[in-house]
Amino acid sequence: MAKSKSVRSSAIAEFLKASLHGKDLDIRHVAPIEALTRNGLTFARRFDEKKIALVNAVPQSLVICGPEYKGRLKASHILSEHPGYDFVRTVAAFFWQKPAVVISTSAAIDPAAKIGKHVSVGRNSVIGPEVSIGDDTTVGDNVVITGKTKIGKRCVIKANAVIGEAGFGFELSATGVPHHFPHLGGIEIGDDVWIGAGTCIERAHITKTIIKNNVKIDDLVQIGHNCVVSENAIVTSGTVLCGAVKVGRNAWIAPNSSVKEKCKIGADAVVGLGSVVIRDVAAKTVVAGNPARILKKK
Ligand SMILES: CC(C)(COP(=O)(O)OP(=O)(O)OC[C@H]1O[C@@H](n2cnc3c(N)ncnc32)[C@H](O)[C@@H]1OP(=O)(O)O)[C@@H](O)C(=O)NCCC(=O)NCCS
Numbered sequence: 001m002a003k004s005k006s007v008r009s010s011a012i013a014e015f016l017k018a019s020l021h022g023k024d025l026d027i028r029h030v031a032p033i034e035a036l037t038r039n040g041l042t043f044a045r046r047f048d049e050k051k052i053a054l055v056n057a058v059p060q061s062l063v064i065c066g067p068e069y070k071g072r073l074k075a076s077h078i079l080s081e082h083p084g085y086d087f088v089r090t091v092a093a094f095f096w097q098k099p100a101v102v103i104s105t106s107a108a109i110d111p112a113a114k115i116g117k118h119v120s121v122g123r124n125s126v127i128g129p130e131v132s133i134g135d136d137t138t139v140g141d142n143v144v145i146t147g148k149t150k151i152g153k154r155c156v157i158k159a160n161a162v163i164g165e166a167g168f169g170f171e172l173s174a175t176g177v178p179h180h181f182p183h184l185g186g187i188e189i190g191d192d193v194w195i196g197a198g199t200c201i202e203r204a205h206i207t208k209t210i211i212k213n214n215v216k217i218d219d220l221v222q223i224g225h226n227c228v229v230s231e232n233a234i235v236t237s238g239t240v241l242c243g244a245v246k247v248g249r250n251a252w253i254a255p256n257s258s259v260k261e262k263c264k265i266g267a268d269a270v271v272g273l274g275s276v277v278i279r280d281v282a283a284k285t286v287v288a289g290n291p292a293r294i295l296k297k298k
Helices: 009-015 049-056 083-095
Strands: 040-044 062-065 076-079 148-151 170-172 178-180 186-189 208-211 285-288 293-297
Touching: 009 076, 009 083, 040 049, 040 083, 062 083
Parallel strands: 040 062, 062 076, 148 186, 186 208
Antiparallel strands: 170 178, 285 293
C-alpha cells in the first residue's frame, strides 16, 4: 500500500546516512528509471550509460545509484555501495504502508493454536491446534498451516501455501504395496521468512523440517520432509527440494531446479535455472544443467 506524502531529498539522504548531491527537492513518488518523472525517486543498480541519459532528461528527480555515477548526473543523487538495498529501505520507510492487521472472520483458527501479537490471517485460512505463529507475521488467504508447526516473527506467508501436512513418504511391502510413513515430526520456521503463493512445506518423518531466519521462498516451491534451509537462502519459483535436502547459508536456487533427496547445497552456492542436482554442491560453487555440473567457483 502506498503512502501519499512527499519527503525532501535531504531527509532521504539523512535516513540513509549519506550525502545528497544536487538540489534538495520534494520527492512525491517512486518510478522505474525508464518512466522517471519530475519529483520521482528511482535507483540504478548497475552502471549503464543509457541510464545516465534517462536520468538527465529529468533533472528535478532523485536517484540512488552506485559510485560509478559520480559527476555524471544532472538530477539529485545519493551515491551508495548498495543502491538496490538502499532504495528498498527508502521505499519501505517513506512510500509504503504495511496493510492493516486483520484476522478474517472466515479463517478457521483452532482455539489451541498460539497466535502472537499483530498477526494477520486471511480469508478461509485454516490453522491447526499445534501451530504457533510469532508476532507481526502475515498469513494470506486460503493458507493451510497444520501439524506441529512453529513459525517465527515477521514472516510473510502468501495465499494458498500449505505448511505442515505429512510428506510423500512410503515404504513398500513385500509385494510392492506402498505404505505411508506416519509423519510424527514437525516444522520449525525462523524469523523474517517469506513463503510464496502455492508453496508446500512438508513436516518431517520424526524430527523437524527446518527453515532458518531470513530464508525467502518463492511461489510454487515444493520443500520435502526433513529439509533444512539455512539463513538467507533464496529458493525461487518452481523449485523442488526432495526429502532431507540441506541448503546452506546464502545459497541461491534458480527457478525450476530439482534437487535430489539428501543432497547438500553448500553455503553461497548458486544452482542455475532449470538444474537437476544429483550430487552435493560445494560451498561458493555455481552449478547448472541436467545433471548439474560445475560452471565456476565464486
Ligand atoms: C547459472 C548462472 C548464474 C550462470 O550465469 P553466468 O556465470 O553469467 O554464466 P553464462 O551466462 O556466462 O554462461 C556460462 C556457461 O554456462 C551455461 N549456462 C548458464 N546457465 C545455465 C543453465 N541454467 N543451465 C545450463 N547451462 C547454463 C551457458 O550456456 C554457458 O555455456 P558455454 O560456455 O558452453 O556457452 C545463470 O545462468 C543463472 O541461472 N542465473 C539465475 C537467474 C535467476 O535465478 N533468475 C531468477 C530471479 S527470481
